[in-house]
Amino acid sequence: MDRTILHCDCNAFYASVECMLRPELKDVPMAVAGDITKRHGIILAKNELAKAYGVKTAETIGATRRKCPDIVLVLPHHELYAEYSKKVNDIYKRYTDLVEPFGIDESWLDVTASKNLFGDGVHIANEIRRTVREEIGITVSVGVSFNKVFAKLGSDYKKPDATTVISRDNYKDIVYPLPVGDLLFAGRRTTEMLGKIGIKTIGELANSNKELIGGMLGKMGYILHDYANGIDNDPVKSVEDVREIKSVGNGMTFKTDIVTEDELRCGITALSDSICSRMRRACVKCRGVQVYIKYADFKSVSKQKQLSLPTNVSKEIAKEAFDLANAVRDKRKAIRMLRITGINIEHQDNCGVQLSLFEDVNTEKHEKLERLETNIDKIRKKFGKGAITFGSALGNEIGIDEE
Ligand SMILES: [Mg+2]
Structure with a gap:
């Protein structure tokens, strides 16, 4: 029997939360943007009125002002968005325990087993939209389908506040x-x-x-x-499944062996970036990091350490991994393969409280990096993985083959 999967996507999430809390913003074109004093600050979300002017997510404030000189720009309030994200997901959990968040404003729900209780997928989708609108004051678009990939296409198909069904009968017409x-x-x-x-x-x-x-x-x-072709059997992971992730790692074999420190840094940056964006997507952080090095002669070494602060910030993981690699490696030998793993994984909701206990780390800087990288995720989600790359992974000549 086919599954019934919902993909729920909060419409213009950051902008919607701002407009809901400050209703005067609803009547003007507005956008949430980082660094609003600078022309090169980036638009993170916009309301429908701004959209009508052609304002686009991820463009610069300079470009936005040319299209819409009167736009009202608001700085992001990330703690608020996290709070409202949790509230919205709590509503989803009334309909099924299989709720898998994908970033801050999207979640998949497997409601196959809930249909006897709550009605079919469309009925549940419409009920969720109504509940989120009435209880929270923001709108959600929902895709209903027989797999996760098509459900996600469905939530994107009609916005805002809409339900789109992609079935075995109509998927060729729609998709x-x-x-x-x-x-x-x-x-x-x-x-x-x-x-x-x-x-x-x-x-x-x-x-x-x-x-x-x-x-x-x-x-x-x-x-x-x-x-x-509509073939996607990936299950919707429950919160418990996410808790069971023990480690998130990625390795690569280099087309040319790594010899210099710069090449090593470049490889580590790319790997850290990929595991951290996976951790952020799964809403988890790691409390430790492990580096595994295989030399050109196929001998290997590995080492791990605990972190003073749980993190999914790639700049921080990259720094720890780089220090670790340099401490353990034989600098006379060329490196053929490298693997970095975030270990002792925890759900991010369980990580936040202890921040203030660590007086030796710069929590303000940590939080700033965390926000920066979350915003990068949003832009990548929209424009593809290559849209933003960290400096040291740019123009690398090593030839990276991810495993
Ligand atoms: Mg959204």
Whole structure:
């Protein structure tokens, strides 16, 4: 039997929370932006009125002001967004215990077993929209489908405050004409590569030769081809499943062995970035970090340490991992493979309280980095993984093959 999966997406989340708390903002074009005093500050979210002026998420304040000189800009209040995110997810949990958050403003719900109690997927979706609107005062768009990938396409299809059903009967009509970049995990680079062989829509990808796509894009190519055809068996993970994640790691074998400290730093930055964005997506932090090094002669070393502060900030993980790697490695030997793992994982809700206990660490700087990287996640989610890269991973010539 098919599953019934909902993907619930809070519309313009940051802007909606600001407008709900300060109703005077509802009647003017407004946007939430970092660094509002600087022209190169970035738009993080905008309300519907600003959208009508063509204001776009992730563009600079300078560009926004040219389109809409009267726009009201508001600084982000991240603690508030976290608080309201939890409230919204608590509403979802009234309908199923299988609620998997994907970032701060989106969640998947598996309501297959809830239908006898609450009615079919559409009924639950509409009820959730009404409840969130009435109890919290913001709107949610919901996609209802038989897998996670199509449910997510559904929540994006009609906004704000709408329900879209993507079923086995209608998915070709709805999903096939959409650009391939709308598929989960199809980043800008993947989209460009597919475009070069004439694949622009999800339908074109669905009807393409799977082996060809796999040959071109590797493992991800096969997965995306399946996604386009409605094949996605990934379960919705409950909060308990997320708690069971013990570690989040990523390794890579370098096309050319690592010799210099700069190359090492570059590799560590890229790996830290990838594991931290996975941790943030799963709403977890790690309390320790582990580095594993395999030399060109295939001998290996590894070392781990506990952190003074649980984190999912890649700058912090990268620094710890770099110090650890330098402490353990034999500097005369070239490195062939590197793995970084965040260990002793905990749900981020259990990590916050102790911040003030650590007087030796700069908590203000930590929180600032945490906000910066959360915003980077939002922009990447919208524009693909390649949209923002940290300085030291830019223009690397090592040739990184993620495992
Ligand atoms: Mg959203």
